[in-house]
Amino acid sequence: MITAMGTWDIGHFDNDTAADFSGHLDDALESETLVRSALTDAIESAEYLDSYEACKALASAALIAAQLPGGAPITTSYAPKKPLPVFSPDLRPLAVQALDRVVAPNSELLELWEETEYGPQWRQGVADLRAVLLT
Incomplete structure (x- = not known):
């Protein structure tokens, strides 16, 4: 379907980076620490x-x-593949901030998706995630 960016579909894990990140989470002793770091790095x-x-x-x-x-x-x-811990509630606002940064100007991922016909679908997926995190 989509071949640019090491991406094969519009899902949040349908790219090489996210798939590799999942593997790191499976190997990690403290997966919440990796998740928190990924969010703060983006923010x-x-x-x-x-x-x-x-x-x-x-x-x-x-x-x-x-x-x-x-x-x-x-x-x-x-x-x-491995079960993840129940994440701390304080990660929710960090996740919202990170998503806002992902779709803000000067975001390479946003630019790459906007160059495809799937950009609107991808943006909607991000907006849907954001809405769940805000509830």
């Missing part, structure tokens, strides 16, 4: 948010949202 990017960092933040936000009422379960084979 704290001052000038330009690299797509690598944005993909990790987006995957992290999806994992947090999946644990909330109304959140979509993560069913893709590219998601973490």
Whole structure:
């Protein structure tokens, strides 16, 4: 379907970076620490948010949202295989901030998606995640 950016579909885990991040979560002793780091790295990017960092933040936000009422379960084979802990509630606002940064100007991932016909669908997926995190 989509071949640019190491991406094969519009799902939050349908790219090489998110799939690799899932593997790191499976190997981690403290997966919440990796999720928190991915979110804060995106939030704290001052000038330009690299797509690598944005993909990790987006995957992290999806994992947090999946644990909330109304959140979509993560069913893709590219998601973490091991059960994740129940994430701390303080990650929700960080996830919202990270998503806002992912779709803000100077975000490489946003620019890459906007160059495709799937940009509006991708943006809607991010907006849907954000809505769940705000409930």
